[in-house]
Amino acid sequence: MKIAVLSGKGGTGKTTISTNLAKAMGWNYVDCDVEEPNGFIFLNPKVIKTEQVSIPVPEIDPSKCIGCQKCVNICQFNALAWANKDVLLFDKLCHGCGACSLVCGYGAISEVDREIGHIDVGNDEQITCMRGTLNIGEPMAVPIIRDLKKMIGNEKTIIDCSPGSTCSVVAAIEGVDYAVLVTEPTAFGLHDLKIAIELVRTMNIPFGIIINRGSHEKDLIEEHCEKEKINIIGKVMFDKDVAVLYSKGKLLVEHEKYKELFLHIGKKVEGEIACSLL
Amino acid sequence: MQLVVISGKGGTGKTTVAASFAYLNKESIKVDCDVDASNLNIVLQGENIASSQFIGAKIAKIDKNKCIECGKCSEVCRFGAIKNNKIIELKCEGCAACKAVCPVDAITLEDEVTGETIITKTDAGILSRAEMVVGAEGSGKLVTEVRKNAMEYRKNNELMILDGTPGIGCAVMASITGCDVALIVIEPTQSGLNDFKRILSLIDHFGVKPLACINKYDINEDMTLEIQKYCENESVEVLGKIPFDPIVQKAVNELKPVICYEDSIAGKEIKNIWENIYKKYKEGIL
Ligand code: SF4
Ligand code: SF4
Ligand code: SF4
Ligand code: SF4
Numbered sequence: 001m002k003i004a005v006l007s008g009k010g011g012t013g014k015t016t017i018s019t020n021l022a023k024a025m026g027w028n029y030v031d032c033d034v035e036e037p038n039g040f041i042f043l044n045p046k047v048i049k050t051e052q053v054s055i056p057v058p059e060i061d062p063s064k065c066i067g068c069q070k071c072v073n074i075c076q077f078n079a080l081a082w083a084n085k086d087v088l089l090f091d092k093l094c095h096g097c098g099a100c101s102l103v104c105g106y107g108a109i110s111e112v113d114r115e116i117g118h119i120d121v122g123n124d125e126q127i128t129c130m131r132g133t134l135n136i137g138e139p140m141a142v143p144i145i146r147d148l149k150k151m152i153g154n155e156k157t158i159i160d161c162s163p164g165s166t167c168s169v170v171a172a173i174e175g176v177d178y179a180v181l182v183t184e185p186t187a188f189g190l191h192d193l194k195i196a197i198e199l200v201r202t203m204n205i206p207f208g209i210i211i212n213r214g215s216h217e218k219d220l221i222e223e224h225c226e227k228e229k230i231n232i233i234g235k236v237m238f239d240k241d242v243a244v245l246y247s248k249g250k251l252l253v254e255h256e257k258y259k260e261l262f263l264h265i266g267k268k269v270e271g272e273i274a275c276s277l278l
Numbered sequence: 279m280q281l282v283v284i285s286g287k288g289g290t291g292k293t294t295v296a297a298s299f300a301y302l303n304k305e306s307i308k309v310d311c312d313v314d315a316s317n318l319n320i321v322l323q324g325e326n327i328a329s330s331q332f333i334g335a336k337i338a339k340i341d342k343n344k345c346i347e348c349g350k351c352s353e354v355c356r357f358g359a360i361k362n363n364k365i366i367e368l369k370c371e372g373c374a375a376c377k378a379v380c381p382v383d384a385i386t387l388e389d390e391v392t393g394e395t396i397i398t399k400t401d402a403g404i405l406s407r408a409e410m411v412v413g414a415e416g417s418g419k420l421v422t423e424v425r426k427n428a429m430e431y432r433k434n435n436e437l438m439i440l441d442g443t444p445g446i447g448c449a450v451m452a453s454i455t456g457c458d459v460a461l462i463v464i465e466p467t468q469s470g471l472n473d474f475k476r477i478l479s480l481i482d483h484f485g486v487k488p489l490a491c492i493n494k495y496d497i498n499e500d501m502t503l504e505i506q507k508y509c510e511n512e513s514v515e516v517l518g519k520i521p522f523d524p525i526v527q528k529a530v531n532e533l534k535p536v537i538c539y540e541d542s543i544a545g546k547e548i549k550n551i552w553e554n555i556y557k558k559y560k561e562g563i564l
Contacts, residue, residue, distance in 0.1 A: 009315045009444075011287060015469070035445035036287050036476065038469035076336060076374050076387070097356055097373035136479045139418060139448035163287070163444055164314035167415040170368055186530050188293075192315045199412045203368065240497075247498035249468035 002152060002176040003027070003269060004205075006161040006169055007183060009192040013212035013236070014182045016246060018160040019043050021180075021269070022127060024253045024262035028157040029124075031131035032172040034117060034144045039160050041249045045122030045129040053132065053144045054113035055096035060087050064108035071100035071109060092139055117144045119151070128155075145171040165199045173200070178273045179207040180233070185219035193221065197230070206276035208233035210265065213242075233272060234265035279559050282311070282453055282486075284442035285463040286473020291493040292463045294526060296441040297321040298537040298548045300402045303556070306437035308400075309428045310407035311453035313393060313420045318441050319407055321533055324400030332408065332423055334392030334416040336372030338365050344384035351376035351385060368413060393420045395427055404431045418448030425453075437559070446480050459564050460486045461517070461555070463493050466501040474505065478512065487564065488514050491551050495519040518551040520544050 005018040015033070019042040022029040031039040058071070058080070071087060072080045079093035080100060091114055101109040117134040130151060132144040145168060152159075161172040173179055179200045183193040193209070200207045208231040211221050215238060225232050236242070245252055252258035283296040297318060300308045310318040338359070340351070345363055352360035355376055359369035377385040392414035398405040406428035408420050421443065428438060440457065443449040454460060460481050464474045474490075481488045490509050495502040502519065509516050523544035529536040537545040558564045 009317075011290060011444075035447045035450075036469075036473050038287075038472060041468050041472065074374055074378055076372055095371055095373060097371065097375050098354065099373050099375035099378055102354060102375055102378050134447065136446060136476060137451075137483050139451055141447050165412050166314050166410070166417050166449070167413065168447070170413045174368070186527075187320055187533055188317050188530065191317065191320060195315060195412055202413065243494075243497055247465075247467035247470075247501055 001154070001156045001273065002159055003157070003178045003180060003273070004159040004161055004173040004176040005180045005182060006173060006196055007163060007181065007192065009163050009188070012182045012184050012189065014163070015039050015042070015160055016242070016252065017180065017182050017210055017212065017236070018158050020251055020253045020258065020262045021266050022158045023251055024259055025156070025266035026126050028128045028155050029130070029160070030148055030152060030157055031160045032145050032148055033160055033162045034132040034134045034141045034168070035162060037131040037133055040120070040122065040129065040131055042251050043124050043129050045124040047120045047122040049121040051119045052115050053117045053119055053147050054115045055094070055143050056098065056111040057091050057094045057096060057114045058089060058100050058109045059112045060089070061108050061110070062086065064106050066106055068105070070103045070105070074099045074103045095140070096143070116140060119144065119148055141168045142171045149175070165195050169199065170203070173203065173205060176205060178269060178276065179205045180210055180269065181207055182210050182212055183221055184213050185211055185215070185221045187220070190220055190224055206272065208269070208272055210234040210236065212236045213238040231272065233268045234261070236261065279459065279564055280438040280440065280457040281459045281461060281555065282440040282442045282457040283461045283463060284450070284454065284477060285444065286446070286477040287444050287469070290463045290465045290470065291520070291526070293317050293321070293441055294530070294536055295461070295463055295491070295548055296439060297535040298545065299439050299552050301535045301537055302549065302552045303437060303439070304402045306403060306439045307428050307432050308403060308405040309425055309438060309440040310405060311421045311424060311440050311443050311449070313408040313410045313417055313424060313449065314443070316407045316409060319398055319405060321535060322398070322400040322402050322405055324398045324405065326396050327399045328397040329394055331391045332393045332395050332420055333389045334414065334419045335390045336387040337367055337370050337390045338372065338376055339386050339388050340365055341384045341386070344382050346382055348381060350379045350381065354379050371415065392416055395420070395423055397427060397431070404428070406431070418452040421449050421452035446476050450480065451484070454481060454484050454486055457486050459555070460488050462488060462490045464490055464505055466492055466495055466498040466505060468501070471501065471505055471508070478514065489555070490514050490516045491518045491520060492516065493520045494522040496521050517554050518547050520547045
């Protein structure tokens with residue numbers, strides 16, 4: 001069972017919600033925000049295994065290459081170029097799709113692994129935690145997210161996604177059972193939330209909303225959700241204590257009041273998933 | 279000079295700073311590189327004076343009438359984008375591997391619109407931005423296009439102020455390359471420090487001069503000190519420390535740059551930071 005936590009944008013409290021939910025409910029935690037994986041700061045698991053993530057890139061054997069340039073022409077990402085009677089590879093642009101080796105009729109292309117990041121697997125007292133980290137200077141996050149997703153088992157797992165609604169988020173939420181959209185009650189928050197809603201709707205994923213930094217008054221997110229008939233599954237009030245705990249890298253559920261809140265939200269999520277399976 | 283305001287992660291107050299800078303220097307050309315969730319226009323508002331569709335990717339299409347259902351295409355697709363001889367568009371990277379193996383030429387690659395680029399005329403000058411199609415690929419390319427559009431409006435080598443993208447991936451790289459200076463907005467938190475270290479090495483990688491400011495510094499003064507020390511070691515000048523200020527929230531809700539609020543202590547500090555940068559720019563240090 002996979003539950004994704006996403007937000008239109010960074011800074012809405014996505015990592016706060018996912019780490020605390022995981023901890024309160026005993027769900028496994030996977031940090032798919034591979035550009036800025038910060039969940040481990042709060043959960044602080046003991047890392048027991050680290051694996052490299054690589055993508056296959058072409059290697060050209062000049063003694064076999066006859067210079068037909070078929071490979072250069074098929075590459076859709078401009079990763080190959082013809083220069084000085086040689087095929088040049090710009091490895092950062094390569095998606096590892098294999099099209100070039102498919103078209104080379106002379107067996108001049110073989111593939112070698114190129115490391116673009118790594119995955120850490122760790123244990124907290126009760127839960128398994130994983131995170132992917134993209135190497136600095138590498139543009140492509142999706143292969144790491146795909147590898148991470150392959151490592152998730154059948155246990156309830158919470159997936160912390162990257163901010164926004166790009167291809168990285170698509171890769172992270174693909175195939176999940178439920179999505180939690182975290183937002184803030186501001187005009188920015190609503191704007192970004194609408195984008196996130198469009199994304200989960202396009203992908204046919206059942207979802208609910210958590211309002212972070214909320215107040216006791218009815219806010220513009222609630223108004224929007226009412227109009228659009230979207231479920232709000234939880235609200236975390238604006239509280240300077242939260243910001244202070246966060247800045248120290250502490251979990252909120254260490255405090256009784258928040259533990260109850262997150263248990264409550266978690267049960268709601270479980271209920272929602274059960275309903276969506278009916 | 280091209281100045282990009284950047285932060286490892288969203289929500290650090292980057293747009294608050296960038297929007298204020300935009301107001302403080304109205305002649306400058308503004309660029310919103312956050313094509314995924316552009317917000318600068320929500321603060322600056324204004325009127326759209328130009329827009330065009332952007333084709334940033336390709337996508338495979340199978341001609342059902344030609345397809346003999348041999349399954350070769352799904353065999354070679356490394357992205358799991360073909361199932362039962364049908365293309366799953368969200369997964370297709372447009373790599374053409376399937377096209378290369380199809381024995382009956384049933385597959386074509388078609389242009390995919392990945393976003394719309396927009397020029398908005400605001401009270402604070404020209405703003406170049408984009409709205410990306412939800413879930414689209416290649417946000418880096420779209421950022422490059424947004425920057426190119428901005429250049430067209432740059433008549434007299436005006437200053438350019440870029441609101442950067444969060445993260446360290448392709449879109450961020452596209453917003454940093456070719457800039458002269460990057461102002462990194464840092465939050466005094468453990469994650470803020472981590473994000474800062476990552477973004478700093480990326481900025482170094484591209485040979486851009488880094489400057490720093492700490493936002494909401496008084497939320498955790500120990501961490502602020504740690505960040506200042508780190509900056510000192512790395513020879514990154516800290517131009518200012520913005521205090522926590524409830525007026526910022528008010529400004530966000532009222533959709534106005536915080537420097538427009540005279541009694542805002544955060545606004546005052548942002549103004550100082552700007553004047554500091556501008557002075558250095560005039561003196562030719564930046
Ligand atoms: S397709 Fe093969 S033979 Fe042709 S240029 Fe590329 S590597 Fe050389
Ligand atoms: S594997 Fe694909 S992306 Fe990489 S060089 Fe070959 S054709 Fe281009
Ligand atoms: S273009 Fe590439 S990614 Fe798309 S379906 Fe064909 S092989 Fe798969
Ligand atoms: S390779 Fe061509 S003919 Fe074969 S299943 Fe794919 S589209 Fe159809």
